[in-house]
Amino acid sequence: MIKTPKLLMIPGPTPVARSILDQMARETVAFGDMDFIADFKGLVADLKSMWRCGGEAFVVAGTGTLAMEMAVANLTQRGENILVCSHGFFGDRFIEMCTRKGLGVDVLRASWGTAYTPEQVNAELSKKKYAAVTVTHVDTSTGVLAPLKGVCDMLKTRHPDVLLIVDGVAAAGGVEAWSDWGIDALFTCSQKAFGVAPGLAMLWASARALEKRKSLGTIPESYFDFERWLPVMRDPSKYWGTPAVNMIWALKEGLRIIKEEGLEERYARHIRQAKIFAAAMEALGFKTAAAPEHRAPTLSVFLYPDGAGLDDGTFRAKLAEEGLQSAGCLGDFAGKGFRLGHMGNIDKHVLVGTVAAVERACAACGLDPAPGRGLAVLQSGLMQSGLIV
Ligand SMILES: Cc1ncc(COP(=O)(O)O)c(C=O)c1O
Incomplete structure (x- = not known):
């Protein structure tokens, strides 16, 4: 019997294109290999220029x-204050991390499913002297998009010394999101x-972030110290930690795909796909947790229909049986729905397969005995948008 292929629709890892997997399967070479050095150098240069970064792009395992x-x-030191702007589980992750570092941590929280405003960030920052502020662009626990551009513009005029x-x-x-919006560390x-x-972490640091790091002298952290990696990023024939050779090639291929699509078109595609996908899921009775004005183009939290009496474990097991990998909800949404990613290199076939699997799981759980409602909305959305990917 042919096994049902798995649709990887959790909010990361996302589906990996064949050409990227092929790079991971290449014969590994020495990190001093001249061709590899050229590949690594090209990758860092592309990341830097494509995200309009005036400082340095880092790629580390x-x-x-x-x-x-x-x-x-790299951007803060013990004793400084940091404002954590959080609208979910991953925003909160900064709190413990910054507390351990010995920073004075204050938190601006938005309730789950919503975001704070730039004005609220401004009000918090006006209360005392802060070295930095954190923003989680999309919180993966809520599917909510933060008002990043608004925060960047506000910081420029109201708090130009606070690092973002x-x-x-x-x-x-x-x-x-572009580095030159005034983002000091985007990762x-x-x-x-x-x-x-x-396997790889990528970080774009602004020129003033690099200056701040320099001003700190020796920092307690070693592996991910900018000062250790800067010489490598500028000349990948240098060594600090062994580069993940095959992953660097994989990322280079990933970036080639992004370049071919074009960043602007990629952002627009994510918005189109998210809208069509949410409409199809809503036609099946699910409720998108994020308010329409806060919805992320990259992933959604879908809440079970009120009064449907669906058991989360049973429903998600059915999804898995139908070949769809979903993620459970966290925090305030735990047990009330599930999360699906719709980001990266996904296309119309993936979206159709996903909605079809959700419909079969719904039918199996007695939620909608007449499959096709979500697919009808999805298909007409795809046709109207002329979505060709
Ligand atoms: C917004 C956000 N930040 C940070 C992380 C942590 O990333 P990782 O699991 O790769 O350490 C995640 C993981 O999903 C995330 O979604």
Whole structure:
């Protein structure tokens, strides 16, 4: 019997294109290999120019959490104050990290499913002297998009000395954000909207972030110290930690795909796909947790219909049986719905397959005995938008 292929629709890792997997399967070479050095150099240069970064782009082996810690470690020092703007589980992750570092941590929280406003950030920052502020561009626990551009503009006029750290893990490569908006550290990792397998952390540091790091002298952290990696990023024939050779090639191929699509078009595609996908899921009775004005283009939290009496474990097991990998909800939404990613290199076939699997799971759980309602909405959305990917 042919096994049902798995649709990888959790909010990361996301589906990995064949050409990227092929790079991971290449024969590994020495990190001093001249061709590899040229590949690594080209990758860093592309990341830097494509995200309009006036400082330096870093690519190191690790996950999104490592990139978070890299930003905090290099842009702040013990005793300074930091404002954490959080609208979910991953925003909150900064709190413990910054507390451990010995920073004075204040938190601006938005209730789950909503975001704070730039005015609220301004009001908090006006209360005392802060060295930095964190924004989680898309919180993966809520599917909510933060008002990043508004925060950037506000900081420029109201708090120009406060450094801005942006968690772009569930956004970068799928949602518009440029280093030159005034972001001092923007970071992500390979397995989300870049559509590459897990393994690499990427961080764009502004020129003043590099200056801040320099001013700190020796910092307690070693592996992800900017000063250790700067010489490598500028000349990848240098060594600090062994580069993940095959993952660097995989990311290079991922970036080639992004370049071919074009960043602006990629951002627009994510918005189109998210809208069509949410409309199809809503036609099946699910409720998108994020308010329409806060919805992320990269992932959604879908809440079970009121009064449907669906058991979360049973429903998600059915989804898995139908070949659809989904993620459970966290925090305030735990048990009330599930999360699906719609980011990276996904196309109309993936969306159709996903909605079809949800419909079969609904039918199996007695939720909608007449499958086709979600697919009808999805298909007409795809046709109307002329979506060709
Ligand atoms: C917004 C956000 N930040 C940080 C992380 C942590 O990334 P990782 O699991 O790769 O360490 C995640 C993981 O999903 C995330 O979604």
